[in-house]
Amino acid sequence: MKRLMGFLLISLFLVAPIAAAEDAAESATMSAQDEKDALHKEVPLGVYGTPPTSAEALPVGEMIKVADENIGNQVCVWGTVSEVCPMRGCWIDLEDASGESMRIKVTDGQIVFPLSAKGYSAIVEGELTKIELSAEEAVAWREHWAYEKGETFDPKKDYGPLTFYQLNGTGAVIVPPEKPSSDESKDGE
Numbered sequence: 384m385k386r387l388m389g390f391l392l393i394s395l396f397l398v399a400p401i402a403a404a405e406d407a408a409e410s411a412t413m414s415a416q417d418e419k420d421a422l423h424k425e426v427p428l429g430v431y432g433t434p435p436t437s438a439e440a441l442p443v444g445e446m447i448k449v450a451d452e453n454i455g456n457q458v459c460v461w462g463t464v465s466e467v468c469p470m471r472g473c474w475i476d477l478e479d480a481s482g483e484s485m486r487i488k489v490t491d492g493q494i495v496f497p498l499s500a501k502g503y504s505a506i507v508e509g510e511l512t513k514i515e516l517s518a519e520e521a522v523a524w525r526e527h528w529a530y531e532k533g534e535t536f537d538p539k540k541d542y543g544p545l546t547f548y549q550l551n552g553t554g555a556v557i558v559p560p561e562k563p564s565s566d567e568s569k570d571g572e
Contacts, residue, residue, distance in 0.1 A: 412492040421495035422472045427503055432494040432554035435459050435508035444481035450511060450548045459508045460485060460550060463560060464500045470531050472496040475555075477505060486549045494552065503560050509552035518543035 413421065437459035446453070446460045462477030465484060472495035478484040487507050489496070516524055521543025529536035 413495065418471065418492055418495050422497055423499075424497035425499055427497045427500035427557045428559070430554065430556050431496060432489065432552065433508075434554055435506050435556060437508055440506045440508075442479040442481070442483075443477050443485045444479045444483035446511070447483050447485065447548060450513065453511050454513050456511055457508060457553075458511045458550070459506060461504065461506045464496075464503050464505050464557070467496050467498050467500055468531060469498065469533070472498070475500060475505065475507075477507065486547065487552045487555070488549055489552045494555070496555070496557075500557050503557050505555050505557045507550060507552050507555040509550040509554075512549050512551060514545075514547050514549050516543055516545045521545040 437457070440459040440461040441449075443460050443462040446458060460477060462479040462485070464475050465478040466476035468474045471491055473491045474486055474488045475496045476484050476486055487505075487509070489509075522538060524545070525540075526536045526538065
């Protein structure tokens with residue numbers, strides 16, 4: 384029962400719809416077949432959700448350095464897609480050259496990141512949140528994550544407490560695997 388309660392609590396943090404998109408959720412949700420097709424899209428290049436509008440995207444590692452002062456703010460990050468939710472494409476993990484990573488969570492069925500996005504670069508905008516899980520909640524979260532990925536779960540392993548940053552994404556652009564910036568030419572100026 385405690386594990387179920389922990390899982391439900393985790394679901395509130397990780398799976399709840401993004402507040403800004405709640406009104407549009409019913410009309411914008413894809414059909415099951417459209418969602419499946421989007422998940423298995425061969426070439427992931429393109430815009431997902433609302434195109435990012437921020438003039439400056441920080442690498443994930445740089446955002447993590449200033450995360451506590453940006454909790455609740457709309458921010459824009461970039462990195463390489465290292466993981467994609469294999470069930471519904473409702474989250475991606477972005478990683479940068481420093482090895483830092485951040486979970487990007489979107490509303491299920493509104494935005495579907497294709498499995499083929501792994502290894503591509505992405506610019507993502509959304510609200511930055513800080514998730515703090517007790518040891519029990521961390522076990523439930525890791526168990527759910529293992530289930531999604533089809534991996535074996537060891538409930539006896541020490542998983543927490545656990546604190547991480549998550550971006551509740553409103554939109555993303557997936558581009559070829561390189562730094563997604565129009566300002567690259569400024570490096571040589």
